[in-house]
Amino acid sequence: MGTKIKCLCGDVELELSGEPMAHVYCHCADCQKAHSAAFVKVAMYPTDGVKITKGKTVSWSVLRTPRVTCARCGTRLYQEPPGFPVKGVNAYLMPDGMFKPVWHQQCQHAVAPIVDGLPHFKGYPAAIGGSDDKVAW
Ligand SMILES: [Zn+2]
Ligand SMILES: [Zn+2]
Numbered sequence: 001m002g003t004k005i006k007c008l009c010g011d012v013e014l015e016l017s018g019e020p021m022a023h024v025y026c027h028c029a030d031c032q033k034a035h036s037a038a039f040v041k042v043a044m045y046p047t048d049g050v051k052i053t054k055g056k057t058v059s060w061s062v063l064r065t066p067r068v069t070c071a072r073c074g075t076r077l078y079q080e081p082p083g084f085p086v087k088g089v090n091a092y093l094m095p096d097g098m099f100k101p102v103w104h105q106q107c108q109h110a111v112a113p114i115v116d117g118l119p120h121f122k123g124y125p126a127a128i129g130g131s132d133d134k135v136a137w
Pocket of ligand 1: 073
């Protein structure tokens with residue numbers, strides 16, 4: 001049994017199954033522009049851990065990363081980062097309490113730094129192929 005999540009109008013349903021690889025805050029320019037937000041909460045799953053079970057979607061990108069989106073209400077459901085076998089689910093759609101962030105990434109692009117106890121990576125952590133460099137905040 002997975003977790004069901006919905007877009008904001010309810011037309012599209014997704015099923016999340018298995019364990020997420022990580023829950024993170026992404027501060028990259030692509031997420032900022034696609035969501036009109038300073039940063040985005042992302043739940044990374046292996047590609048086969050995320051299935052559309054109902055509704056119509058479209059895929060579009062602003063800068064580079066394709067975003068699978070509800071065809072009716074425009075809610076961003078998940079992103080498919082080029083070159084990674086990952087679907088990055090929009091964690092704002094998950095049930096309360098499910099999002100358990102473990103790091104901040106792409107902090108070099110941050111426009112609204114969040115100071116907390118998590119690691120703040122300049123780009124990406126080594127765990128997903130980055131350099132592990134951190135920023136000062
Ligand atoms: Zn919708
Ligand atoms: Zn991002």
